[in-house]
Amino acid sequence: MEHKHTDKATAAGLLVAMGIIYGDIGTSPLYVMQSIIGSAPINETTVLGGLSCIFWTLTLQTTLKYVILILRADNRGEGGIFALFALVRRHAKWLTVPAIIGGATLLADGIITPPVSVASAVEGLRMIKPDIETVPIVLAIITVLFMFQVLGTKMVGRAFGPIMLIWFSMLGFLGIVWIAKDWSILRAFSPHYAIQLLTNPYNGESGFWTLGAVFLCTTGAEALYSDLGHCGRGNIRVSWVFVKICLILQYFGQGAWLIHQNGSLLNGRKPIFELMPEWFLLWGIVIATAAAIIASQALISGSFTLVSEAIRLNFWPKVRLNYPSDQKGQLYVPSVNIFLWLGCMGVVLWFKESANMEAAYGLAITLTMLMTTALMAYYLHVKKFDMWWIVAFIVVYVSIEGSFLVANLRKFVHGGYVSLIIATAIIALMIIWYRAFIIKMRLTEYVKLVDYIEPLKDLSQDMSIPKYATHLVFMSNAARTSEIESKIIYSIFQKRPKRADIYWFVHVDTLDDPYTMEYKVDIIEPDDVIKVTFRLGFRVEQKINLYFRKVVEELVKNGEVDITSRYESLNRQNVIGDFRFVVLEKFLSYDNQLSMFESLIMKAYFFIKDFTPSEDKWFGLDTSAVKVEKVPLVIRPAENIRLKRID
Template identity: 65%
Template sequence: MSSLSKGGAVSSAGLLISLGIIYGDIGTSPLYVMKAILGDAIISRELVYGGISCVFWTLTLQTTVKYVLLTLQADNNGEGGIFSLYTLIRRRAAWLVVPAMIGGAALLADGIITPPISVSSAIEGLSILDPAIPTVPIVLAVITFLFLMQSFGTEIVGKAFGPVMLLWFTMLGSLGAVSVVHHPEILQALNPFYAYNLLWHYPKGFWLLGAVFLCTTGAEALYSDLGHCGRPNIRVSWAFVKLALLLNYLGQGAWLMTQEGNRLQENPFYSIMPDWFLLSGITIATVAAIIASQALVTGSYTLISEAIRLNLWPKVKLVYPTDQKGQLYVPSINWLLWLGCVGVVLYFRESEHMEAAYGLAINMAMLATTILLSYYLYIRSKSRVLVFAFLAVYLAIELSFLVANLNKFMHGGWVTLLICALLLTIMYTWLSAYHIKRTLTEYVRLKSYLPALQELSADESIPKYATHLVFMTSAPNPREIESKIIYSIFQKRPKRADIYWFIHVDITDEPYTAEYKVKKILEGDVIRIDFKLGFRVEQRINLFFRKVVEELVEKGEVDITSRYYSLSKQHLIGDFRFVVLEKFLSYENELPIAQRLIMQWYFSIKQFTSSESKWFGLDTSAVKVEKVPLVIKPAKLPQLKRVMT
């Protein structure tokens, strides 16, 4: 196992992959942050120094202290992200699912706005060379290429992007340092006094926090991609990344001071480049902007896989492109993000317009993380005073950012909030439907039906359904079984088999658990297998079951030879058949409006998700899917009166 998967020692490969996967978003912020802070205002020392001071302290307090030093500590066996954080504390406070859902939906919404603004900001640099170049088609082509690459896996993507991002950050730091040499006084901007002066004394200075916030929007990706890169690699690489970012911001500030008294006419990011380097700089920036989209895209895959485990998202197909632990690809989310990105580009068309929509959703995600992290620290810290101090400080910081970002609402912020609301609706619907179904699942004592199962197995008057009949069961107690399975075996169509197998899958909070237990409920007739699988383990139940059966045969614990006389003489293996019971909403329901809408939405969404058999990785040629009506509240029938003729 590599250091990446274990989150162990720092390695050069791990550092390179970290640069390629997680720093794209925060790493390309110099493309637009200073431009957004200045806007149409007259360039002044107060504005430039104050803006850089705010950026420096935001990166220090938000990214370095909160995420790199504190939040990365809250890992779930090496896995990160807001849902992993919620997993660590959910058994102590169920209400925390609310901020977890809000934060998860906000992060997914941010993944839709990040690629358009990053790529557009870089591609628009071409207008310096030729204002007539149409940038929108190029942006759409670049974004499409990025999402097409995702199926190859983040390990391959990281190895390809890592060297490019190393070049990018080296370029940022070098260009910034050269510019700072010509105006070394800009280093004074690191003094927090300038940030205070901008926010409290500069006209409408407080509202500039909405633009300042753009410098830290990629901080959540540091945590979300913890499982891809490992904590030590992230912390060491962040020191290099932060230095490069600060040098570039300072360099832009140094150039801006040469323009004092004027209004900004061009992007200061490109203005600090020598003329001979401009074309190369635009090219590198364009490639880096492609990579900028990677951080939240890979983070989105992690979010969805964990949301599925927490019953907050439909069971969609998950793909593991490589053998590297932590590598994950979710096709449906990949193309959902792509569609959203295309829509954002076509609606806003220019990065300047996108800036208004950017940051509001991720601000909500950061607030949710603060609440969850505070509770995590509260139950583990010896000093409750420090925990409350942390909560107070970061609520004050992030609520200030939120108020400033709300100023963007009518200028485009509503777009990301609308996307966030739609995603939150899906999560709420799925979780509510899960609880409604769970209350209606009826379990019966399996012991009561063992004699009947034994008699059915021996009843030769009934045609044999299969030699080995396998049911997936949700009953956590091995002594119980769903009543619908009993109904399927005895009544829907009597299913005679030599051996009845019941398989239960328990998804654990640990990411890579792979264990099983075998319980012989009735020797030679009824066997139950309980799998305990981590939430990052691919559910290939068909292969797992086959392996378990092979081990049982080797140890002489079970005989799977066909019991047909003509076949048993040849020692042929009997056939295996899986039965999967899928529920549908019965028309015989009389529900309150709210529950009826939730269940209707649930089953409408379910049509576009993976079937139970595909989710469990069963061999479809040996699977029988039976539809079972879900009756939540039987409809009241009118009193019928028989009329005699």
């Protein structure tokens, strides 16, 4: 996806964006005002102050920061905190810290978003049947939603887009109806009322703490950025204008109704359903439930994108990725889908009521937003923006998001610990995987390939050794053309001498650019030793078997290599020689003397690796022609071994 395409908006693109992007933000009216009022009596100061806070949060946080500023930081059309990290990681190593924290907290937040949205909508049925049991309904809806992911976000977006269009139109219309009953509610556009609420006592304590509830109106902003690759910048920006207008109208309509209830208690009533005429209530609940199902989609699809990028950046185990369609940005990650589904089931069963979930919601995502601010500030520095603008950006958004974080910290004891525990576990996984990658790369031994050209040619012509394959292909980590891992040389000459006619060494270089698909061929020794380097973007599926076949076809077509079998009988018939891949899988050798930290990291790494697909499956190799060899990873050989010879 090139830059020039991301700024275009199309009718189909707007509809898909409506179905994928705005579920979380779009269903916030189900619970935000209810959460702001809480159990205290309704009063005008709280209503007007809450509305003012919502308007300015959506304006400064969602519109200005994400829709206008952050969407500029796309990596060839791809968005999300890891795409932003990929743009700046070469400039400072410490940027890995905010990237890991931000990615982990965003994934953790994806576990609580579906339950709180769906439960808030389904609980509207209690206005019709007060004693209805909502938990089984919520569990069933969430299960169906996660089953639906296998179809891909393109299919999901087409199905959900029209529903969200109806949802936002309904929000806007109902809001206008109630605003027309009390135009004075428009006073809340003034920031004066927000300042008044936040600086004065509310319900016996500082009004500042209401920011924890206000923040719920913008929780989907980070998912909006993560889903940039699914819909494009132009479609998001254009559709957001319509979405924001409808949301503001709905919030202000709820405010008009709440002021009419001045002095009374909500007692579990949801303002959004109170705006609906009685004859429309059932239809409204059905539409709200459908919209709440879609609310989950933004973070689910964003989580798939996040994990696929984390894998290429060596933050995540190499799990299986599926691409349901040929459209860029469309993918499905089975293991993450199961992980999120189990997490959502647990949240529903643990909290049961949406009010309990709201008390825990938003804490993790504030950390994500702060980490995005840190990365974006560095991105602006790399792009040589004026330092005063960068300082202003940092001061404004650290102040805003820092305030939200402090206010949300109160939620820790009310259930916020759930999302933070999950986030901590994900952070630990990412740190283990990343640190293990660094340790392995730092201590992998490389040798000069030129020193082994003659031995390879001699081995190829040694008829006393059975031929292993006509074409022997090794997957190599050596980025330099002149080098090869010593483990590969060991495998060829010592593990079991592997005689072949042509030795191929294939290296895959993962780039920060998302969709690059290039290759380079170095014919080190004609018809004997060839090295192929694939330069693939971090969003490109690893189909090395397919790509390698294409490379060989090009080489044959150009007369650069002869792949005909060198068995005399087969050569006369022009039969193509066989290709065999060798993948070296490392295991932790007992001959290691590690520090306690490195030992824990590597043991945890190999424990996790046992539950992930093997290297050959990750590279997309044909299993019938692959040999997986186990080789010991000797990180630091044990020293000072005191052995004494006796007679």
